[in-house]
């Protein structure tokens with residue numbers, strides 16, 4: 629039987645190998661509801677008990693529940709193809725490395741904006757990466773958002789309002805518009821909503837044409853902001869607890885308007901990924917308790 633602490637070790641190895649990298653290929657021999665898309669960035673690896681979850685930038689979550697002998701391992705890609713292909717249940721490939729899952733009893737995927745948790749779900753919003761996206765419809769949905777206390781950072785990931793904005797672009801978009809991440813959505817006027825949606829559409833279309841842009845804030849915690857030389861910070865925010873990077877010195881529009889629910893305040897030391905930092909903090913806490 630594989631002890632739980634081994635699961636934590638394999639989660640740590642997976643974090644080092646995968647987090648912040650673009651996925652080059654994905655394969656599984658199980659049928660899953662949603663398939664992770666090539667080109668999306670892997671954002672977090674979470675482990676609880678015998679479960680391990682991989683989270684992509686677009687909010688897709690792959691959940692694997694291990695049998696006693698199950699595990700995730702990291703290989704150099706060429707090595708993996710030779711040694712483990714037959715038994716692999718999931719293979720996630722990034723540049724030079726493959727993360728492989730063996731012996732899982734359950735493999736499932738869902739979007740972290742889960743319709744089952746939102747039973748009054750309306751129809752999906754427009755996909756902003758498409759040239760014919762209906763930007764006005766998107767603006768109207770923001771202005772009439774059902775929960776007026778929701779933060780703009782949460783609303784940008786709500787698939788009923790708009791689709792295509794993953795977490796990287798959410799952070800970049802808020803920075804571009806100088807918006808505080810937990811500005812209340814209802815405090816934004818029509819022009820501000822229009823500006824957000826227009827810039828989002830431009831960013832997503834530039835991305836689809838493979839225009840490489842260096843992020844202003846995403847992954848830049850501890851560095852100085854290119855606009856104001858303030859400090860780029862990181863925290864976790866929203867019902868899905870996604871990682872959020874922002875400049876606390878110049879992103880101040882509508883600051884203090886929301887009740888800031890679901891905010892996990894923490895500043896990760898520079899050079900350490902926030903997911904890794906949370907993992908290490910949790911580990912230290914569990915040792916203290918033990």
Ligand SMILES: [Zn+2]
Pocket residue numbers: 853854855856857858875876877878879
């Ligand atoms: Zn700044």
